[in-house]
Amino acid sequence: MPTYNKLVRDRIPDIIQKSGKLYNTRILSHSEYTMALKRKLQEEVNEYLQAGHLKDQGEELADILEVVYALSEAQQMSVDELDAIRRTKAQQRGRFESRVLLIDVQE
Template sequence: MKVYNKLVRDKIPEIIEADGKYCKTRILSGEEYIAALEAKLNEEVAEYQKDKNLEEIADVFEVLQAICIARGYSLEELEALRAKKASERGGFADKIFLEYVE
Protein backbone atom coordinates (compact mmCIF):
# COMPACT_ATOMS: atom_id res chain seq x y z
CA MET A 1 0.00 0.00 0.00
CA LYS A 2 1.26 3.48 -0.90
CA VAL A 3 -0.23 6.46 0.98
CA TYR A 4 -0.66 9.73 -0.92
CA ASN A 5 -2.98 11.97 1.13
CA LYS A 6 -3.15 14.63 -1.57
CA LEU A 7 -5.54 16.22 -4.01
CA VAL A 8 -5.58 14.49 -7.39
CA ARG A 9 -7.19 15.19 -10.75
CA ASP A 10 -10.79 14.01 -11.12
CA LYS A 11 -10.08 11.01 -13.35
CA ILE A 12 -7.19 9.57 -11.33
CA PRO A 13 -9.38 7.13 -9.31
CA GLU A 14 -10.86 5.78 -12.58
CA ILE A 15 -7.37 5.35 -14.02
CA ILE A 16 -6.18 3.52 -10.90
CA GLU A 17 -9.20 1.20 -10.90
CA ALA A 18 -8.85 0.53 -14.63
CA ASP A 19 -5.35 -0.69 -13.77
CA GLY A 20 -6.93 -3.29 -11.46
CA LYS A 21 -6.05 -1.53 -8.23
CA TYR A 22 -8.20 -0.28 -5.35
CA CYS A 23 -7.98 3.28 -4.06
CA LYS A 24 -9.71 4.98 -1.15
CA THR A 25 -10.83 8.55 -1.75
CA ARG A 26 -13.04 11.12 -0.08
CA ILE A 27 -14.61 14.42 -1.05
CA LEU A 28 -13.08 17.45 0.68
CA SER A 29 -15.04 20.19 2.40
CA GLY A 30 -14.71 23.72 1.00
CA GLU A 31 -12.00 24.71 3.49
CA GLU A 32 -10.12 21.44 3.06
CA TYR A 33 -10.35 21.82 -0.73
CA ILE A 34 -8.80 25.30 -0.74
CA ALA A 35 -6.01 24.16 1.61
CA ALA A 36 -5.37 21.11 -0.60
CA LEU A 37 -5.31 23.30 -3.72
CA GLU A 38 -2.77 25.61 -2.12
CA ALA A 39 -0.59 22.61 -1.20
CA LYS A 40 -1.03 21.30 -4.75
CA LEU A 41 0.05 24.67 -6.14
CA ASN A 42 3.27 24.49 -4.11
CA GLU A 43 3.83 20.92 -5.36
CA GLU A 44 3.25 21.87 -9.00
CA VAL A 45 5.43 25.00 -8.80
CA ALA A 46 8.25 22.90 -7.29
CA GLU A 47 7.86 20.38 -10.14
CA TYR A 48 7.99 23.24 -12.66
CA GLN A 49 11.10 24.66 -10.98
CA LYS A 50 12.75 21.24 -11.31
CA ASP A 51 11.68 20.27 -14.85
CA LYS A 52 10.92 23.65 -16.52
CA ASN A 53 8.62 22.11 -19.13
CA LEU A 54 5.25 22.94 -20.68
CA GLU A 55 3.48 20.05 -18.92
CA GLU A 56 4.37 21.47 -15.51
CA ILE A 57 3.29 24.96 -16.60
CA ALA A 58 -0.07 23.45 -17.62
CA ASP A 59 -0.38 21.80 -14.20
CA VAL A 60 0.33 25.09 -12.39
CA PHE A 61 -2.23 26.85 -14.60
CA GLU A 62 -4.86 24.15 -13.91
CA VAL A 63 -4.40 24.51 -10.15
CA LEU A 64 -4.54 28.33 -10.36
CA GLN A 65 -7.82 28.12 -12.27
CA ALA A 66 -9.25 25.74 -9.66
CA ILE A 67 -8.18 28.09 -6.83
CA CYS A 68 -9.84 31.00 -8.60
CA ILE A 69 -13.14 29.11 -8.89
CA ALA A 70 -12.92 27.64 -5.36
CA ARG A 71 -12.54 31.15 -3.97
CA GLY A 72 -15.73 32.23 -5.74
CA TYR A 73 -14.30 34.06 -8.74
CA SER A 74 -14.91 33.27 -12.39
CA LEU A 75 -12.17 32.70 -14.92
CA GLU A 76 -13.60 35.66 -16.82
CA GLU A 77 -13.07 37.89 -13.76
CA LEU A 78 -9.52 36.60 -13.46
CA GLU A 79 -8.75 37.32 -17.11
CA ALA A 80 -10.37 40.78 -16.91
CA LEU A 81 -8.25 41.69 -13.89
CA ARG A 82 -5.11 40.28 -15.52
CA ALA A 83 -5.79 42.33 -18.67
CA LYS A 84 -6.54 45.49 -16.64
CA LYS A 85 -3.28 45.18 -14.70
CA ALA A 86 -1.36 44.49 -17.91
CA SER A 87 -2.91 47.56 -19.52
CA GLU A 88 -2.17 49.81 -16.53
CA ARG A 89 1.20 48.44 -15.41
CA GLY A 90 2.39 46.34 -18.33
CA GLY A 91 3.32 42.69 -18.45
CA PHE A 92 6.75 41.10 -18.31
CA ALA A 93 7.56 40.85 -22.03
CA ASP A 94 10.20 43.61 -21.92
CA LYS A 95 12.27 41.64 -19.36
CA ILE A 96 12.86 44.71 -17.16
CA PHE A 97 14.81 43.97 -13.96
CA LEU A 98 14.58 46.81 -11.39
CA GLU A 99 17.87 47.08 -9.51
CA TYR A 100 17.19 50.07 -7.25
CA VAL A 101 15.42 53.40 -6.84
CA GLU A 102 16.94 56.50 -5.21
Protein backbone atom coordinates (compact mmCIF):
# COMPACT_ATOMS: atom_id res chain seq x y z
CA MET A 1 0.00 0.00 0.00
CA PRO A 2 1.56 3.34 -1.05
CA THR A 3 1.93 5.99 1.68
CA TYR A 4 1.19 9.55 0.60
CA ASN A 5 0.92 11.73 3.73
CA LYS A 6 -0.22 14.71 1.68
CA LEU A 7 -3.19 17.00 1.51
CA VAL A 8 -5.77 15.94 -1.08
CA ARG A 9 -8.93 17.47 -2.47
CA ASP A 10 -12.10 16.83 -0.46
CA ARG A 11 -13.64 14.29 -2.84
CA ILE A 12 -10.54 12.10 -3.24
CA PRO A 13 -11.54 9.70 -0.40
CA ASP A 14 -14.95 9.17 -2.08
CA ILE A 15 -13.26 8.50 -5.40
CA ILE A 16 -10.90 5.98 -3.77
CA GLN A 17 -13.81 4.28 -1.99
CA LYS A 18 -15.84 4.01 -5.21
CA SER A 19 -12.87 2.28 -6.82
CA GLY A 20 -13.12 -0.43 -4.17
CA LYS A 21 -9.88 0.42 -2.40
CA LEU A 22 -9.31 0.98 1.31
CA TYR A 23 -7.61 4.09 2.66
CA ASN A 24 -6.74 5.92 5.88
CA THR A 25 -7.16 9.64 6.47
CA ARG A 26 -7.20 12.08 9.35
CA ILE A 27 -8.36 15.67 9.75
CA LEU A 28 -5.55 18.18 10.21
CA SER A 29 -5.42 20.88 12.87
CA HIS A 30 -5.48 24.45 11.59
CA SER A 31 -1.71 24.85 11.86
CA GLU A 32 -1.09 21.46 10.21
CA TYR A 33 -3.55 22.41 7.46
CA THR A 34 -1.76 25.69 6.77
CA MET A 35 1.62 23.92 6.56
CA ALA A 36 0.13 21.20 4.33
CA LEU A 37 -1.31 23.86 2.02
CA LYS A 38 2.12 25.48 1.72
CA ARG A 39 3.66 22.12 0.82
CA LYS A 40 0.81 21.54 -1.65
CA LEU A 41 1.46 24.92 -3.25
CA GLN A 42 5.11 23.98 -3.78
CA GLU A 43 4.06 20.60 -5.19
CA GLU A 44 1.62 22.21 -7.63
CA VAL A 45 4.15 24.85 -8.72
CA ASN A 46 6.70 22.10 -9.39
CA GLU A 47 4.12 20.16 -11.41
CA TYR A 48 3.33 23.29 -13.41
CA LEU A 49 7.01 23.89 -14.14
CA GLN A 50 7.37 20.30 -15.37
CA ALA A 51 4.16 20.28 -17.44
CA GLY A 52 4.92 20.16 -21.14
CA HIS A 53 1.59 20.60 -22.90
CA LEU A 54 -0.58 23.72 -22.70
CA LYS A 55 -3.54 21.66 -21.49
CA ASP A 56 -1.43 20.22 -18.66
CA GLN A 57 -0.12 23.67 -17.80
CA GLY A 58 -3.69 24.96 -17.58
CA GLU A 59 -4.64 22.10 -15.25
CA GLU A 60 -1.68 22.84 -12.99
CA LEU A 61 -2.39 26.59 -12.95
CA ALA A 62 -5.96 25.78 -11.87
CA ASP A 63 -4.56 23.57 -9.08
CA ILE A 64 -2.24 26.39 -7.97
CA LEU A 65 -5.17 28.80 -7.90
CA GLU A 66 -7.26 26.35 -5.84
CA VAL A 67 -4.46 26.06 -3.26
CA VAL A 68 -4.00 29.86 -3.17
CA TYR A 69 -7.74 30.27 -2.52
CA ALA A 70 -7.59 27.67 0.28
CA LEU A 71 -4.57 29.41 1.82
CA SER A 72 -6.32 32.77 1.80
CA GLU A 73 -9.41 31.28 3.46
CA ALA A 74 -7.23 29.46 6.02
CA GLN A 75 -5.80 32.87 6.92
CA GLN A 76 -9.31 34.34 7.32
CA MET A 77 -9.02 36.28 4.07
CA SER A 78 -11.77 35.95 1.52
CA VAL A 79 -10.98 35.41 -2.13
CA ASP A 80 -12.51 38.85 -2.75
CA GLU A 81 -10.12 40.44 -0.23
CA LEU A 82 -7.19 38.66 -1.83
CA ASP A 83 -8.24 39.87 -5.26
CA ALA A 84 -8.64 43.41 -3.94
CA ILE A 85 -5.03 43.29 -2.72
CA ARG A 86 -3.96 41.94 -6.11
CA ARG A 87 -5.83 44.75 -7.92
CA THR A 88 -4.33 47.42 -5.65
CA LYS A 89 -0.81 46.13 -6.25
CA ALA A 90 -1.49 45.97 -9.98
CA GLN A 91 -2.68 49.57 -9.94
CA GLN A 92 0.25 50.81 -7.83
CA ARG A 93 3.09 48.71 -9.28
CA GLY A 94 1.70 47.36 -12.51
CA ARG A 95 1.19 43.83 -13.73
CA PHE A 96 3.48 41.61 -15.82
CA GLU A 97 1.97 42.37 -19.23
CA SER A 98 4.90 44.35 -20.65
CA ARG A 99 7.37 41.48 -20.12
CA VAL A 100 9.98 43.81 -18.53
CA LEU A 101 13.17 42.10 -17.29
CA LEU A 102 15.11 44.32 -14.85
CA ILE A 103 18.82 43.82 -15.51
CA ASP A 104 20.33 45.98 -12.79
CA VAL A 105 20.02 49.26 -10.90
CA GLN A 106 22.96 51.62 -10.43
CA GLU A 107 23.34 52.94 -6.87
